[in-house]
Amino acid sequence: MKTGKLSLLFFSVSAILFLLLLVTLAYHARPASNDFSFIGLLQDNNYFGALEYIWNNSTGRWSSVMLANLTLNDGEHFQSLHGHIFIHYLLLFVILITSAFTILRRVLLIYYNEVPGKFMLLTWSVLFCALFYFTTFSAQEAWMWFSGSTVHLAGITATLAGTAFLLSPRISFLTITSIAVCFLFTGGALETWAIFLAGILIFTLILISRNIEKKQFITNPHVRKIIIALSFLLVSFSFNILSPGSKSRIDTEKQITAENLSGTQRHNFPIDKKHFFAILLLAPWFYFGEQMRKKENSEKKLLLVNKNIHMLIISGLILFCAVTLLIMYIIFKGPGPLRAWTGLSLLLSITLAYAAFEAGKRIKMHDLILAGSGIMICAGMGYCLVHQFQLTNKFSIAYDQ
Numbered sequence: 001m002k003t004g005k006l007s008l009l010f011f012s013v014s015a016i017l018f019l020l021l022l023v024t025l026a027y028h029a030r031p032a033s034n035d036f037s038f039i040g041l042l043q044d045n046n047y048f049g050a051l052e053y054i055w056n057n058s059t060g061r062w063s064s065v066m067l068a069n070l071t072l073n074d075g076e077h078f079q080s081l082h083g084h085i086f087i088h089y090l091l092l093f094v095i096l097i098t099s100a101f102t103i104l105r106r107v108l109l110i111y112y113n114e115v116p117g118k119f120m121l122l123t124w125s126v127l128f129c130a131l132f133y134f135t136t137f138s139a140q141e142a143w144m145w146f147s148g149s150t151v152h153l154a155g156i157t158a159t160l161a162g163t164a165f166l167l168s169p170r171i172s173f174l175t176i177t178s179i180a181v182c183f184l185f186t187g188g189a190l191e192t193w194a195i196f197l198a199g200i201l202i203f204t205l206i207l208i209s210r211n212i213e214k215k216q217f218i219t220n221p222h223v224r225k226i227i228i229a230l231s232f233l234l235v236s237f238s239f240n241i242l243s244p245g246s247k248s249r250i251d252t253e254k255q256i257t258a259e260n261l262s263g264t265q266r267h268n269f270p271i272d273k274k275h276f277f278a279i280l281l282l283a284p285w286f287y288f289g290e291q292m293r294k295k296e297n298s299e300k301k302l303l304l305v306n307k308n309i310h311m312l313i314i315s316g317l318i319l320f321c322a323v324t325l326l327i328m329y330i331i332f333k334g335p336g337p338l339r340a341w342t343g344l345s346l347l348l349s350i351t352l353a354y355a356a357f358e359a360g361k362r363i364k365m366h367d368l369i370l371a372g373s374g375i376m377i378c379a380g381m382g383y384c385l386v387h388q389f390q391l392t393n394k395f396s397i398a399y400d401q
Helices: 003-027 034-044 047-057 062-072 080-111 118-135 146-167 173-189 191-209 214-219 221-241 244-262 273-280 283-295 309-332 338-362 367-400
Strands: none
Touching (some): 034 062, 034 146, 047 244, 062 080, 062 221, 080 146, 118 283, 146 173, 146 191, 146 221, 191 214, 191 221, 273 367
C-alpha cells in the first residue's frame, strides 16, 4: 500500500474512533447539577410554566431551556431520562457532522471544479468536529454536561446548520424556514455568540453591497436569506438578553468571575493536555491541502479576488477570535466561565484547519511524516476512547445504583 493511502487509512480510522468516543460519552451521560432543577420545575409546573419561571428568575436563554425541558419532560420515570439524553446527544452530533459536511462541500465548490468523494468528505467533517472538541476549553461543561450542551453545543450546532442552509444554492420554503429556526435558536441560547454572529452577518451584507449594484442587492435571493437570518437572530437575542432571568444570571457569573480573578486562578491560562493533541489533528488538513492542490480552479468565484486572499481570511479569523474574547470580557468584566469560550474554540478550529489546509497546498511534506502523524492520531484517539469508556462506565454504573 502506498504511503499516501496509508495516511488516508489512519485518518479514516481516527475519525471512526472519534465517533465511537462521542457515542460512548453520550451513552454514559447522566443528569447532574442544574439538570435536577429542570426536572423539579417540570414536576411542579407544566412545560410552559417551567419555561416562564426560568425566564423570569434564572436565565433568558429560552431556546436552550425549551430543548432541555423537552428532553427531561419525563421526570416521573427517572430512568428513562438516560435514554432521552442519549438521543439528545446523538441528534446533536448527527446535525453537527452533517452541517460540517455540507459547509465543507459548499466551500470547496466555490474554489474548485470538483470535490472529493463523499467518504473522504465525511471523514474530514468528522475530523473537524474532533478538532473542535479537542480545542474546546471546557468540553466537559460545554459538550457533556447536559444543561451546558443545550446552550453551548446546541447553539454552535444551530449556527453551523444555519450557515449550511445559507450556503445552499436552493431558495425554497424549507431552506428559509430552516434558516429562521437555526438562527432563532442561536439567539435564544448564546447571547455572547449572537452578538458576534450578528456582526458577521452585517459585515457580509456590507461586503456584498459594495460589489454588486443596488438593484441587484435588493433582489438578490442570498441577501434575503442573510437578512432573514439576521432578523430572527436579533429578535431571539433581544427576547433572551432583556429577560429578568438574564440579568440575574450575568450578575451571578460576574461575581464568580471576580472571585476567581482575585483567587488562585488569576494567573492561570486555560491550556489543557488535549490542546496539544489538537495540534496533531492539523495533519489531516495538511494532507487534505496536498490532495486538493492540483484541483484548484483558476477562476475564483469569490466576491473579492485578491492575491493575498488566504492571508486576509486567516487574519480575519484571528481578528474574529479577538473580538469574541473582547465581547465576553465586556459582558462578564473578565474571562467568564470557560464554557462561554466555546464559540472562540470553534473559530480557532476553523482558523487552524484553514491554515493547515493552505500550508498543505504550498509545502510538500514527506508521506512518511503524514503516515506517522496518522498513526499517532489513531493511538491518541484509541487511548481517549478506552480511557473515557472506563471512567464513564464506572460512573454510570455507580450513578444508576
